[in-house]
């Protein structure tokens with residue numbers, strides 16, 4: 466049975482790498498992927514991994530009907546054996562419904578890759594819809610790590626090196642950027658996300674008042 470699978474994890478845990486590996490292994494067996502992405506750091510119409518691999522993809526722009534796109538491609542004689550969708554968190558909920566329809570009505574597997582929650586620990590609308598509709602949710606095997614050594618489960622945003630919890634939900638960016646870079650990201654365990662402690666602030670020994678484990682009178 467074809468499936469809608471959501472491969473999820475934090476930033477920098479190997480999602481795009483896995484997407485490229487799936488495409489590579491299947492193309493070695495003659496299977497043709499239709500690859501969608503949205504707002505990849507490498508630019509429009511690209512699916513890129515931090516390991517240096519990049520491939521062309523169809524930019525799933527706002528308002529694009531993904532089901533209709535696949536039907537058009539096939540009606541024009543294009544070959545589509547399955548779909549890969551990277552940065553799926555950026556898709557609108559109705560585009561996720563269209564992907565489910567691709568699975569159910571066109572009998573194609575759809576492999577979607579994305580982060581579940583934003584820098585405020587809130588679900589992206591696209592990820593929420595994937596959790597609601599996916600046949601399977603797979604957590605990536607390679608764990609990203611918090612600076613403390615625990616498994617990283619949350620994504621933090623920094624502005625000018627300081628962790629922030631307010632702002633636009635979508636700001637394309639990367640981890641391991643110099644502190645002075647305007648917007649950066651860092652993966653943290655929940656404990657340190659709650660305490661607003663990034664690697665830099667931990668190194669500096671900075672504790673904000675709400676970090677203290679005792680409640681004030």
Ligand SMILES: Nc1ncnc2c1ncn2[C@@H]1O[C@H](COP(=O)(O)OP(=O)(O)O)[C@@H](O)[C@H]1O
Pocket residue numbers: 474475476477478479480481482483513514515516607609
């Ligand atoms: N120089 C490197 N050597 C080995 N592995 C690396 C290197 N740089 C990045 N990686 C691996 O690539 C992963 C990030 O892959 P990527 O597909 O870009 O992540 P995601 O799409 O989840 O953000 C890192 O977790 C790490 O395992």
Ligand SMILES: Cc1cn([C@H]2C[C@H](O)[C@@H](COP(=O)(O)O)O2)c(=O)[nH]c1=O
Pocket residue numbers: 475476477480481504505506579580582583584585620621622634635636637638639650
């Ligand atoms: C947490 C968070 C992330 N983003 C952006 C930053 C990156 O461009 C992508 C995630 O890409 P990755 O391949 O998984 O590293 O999402 C955002 O816009 N808003 C956020 O809150």
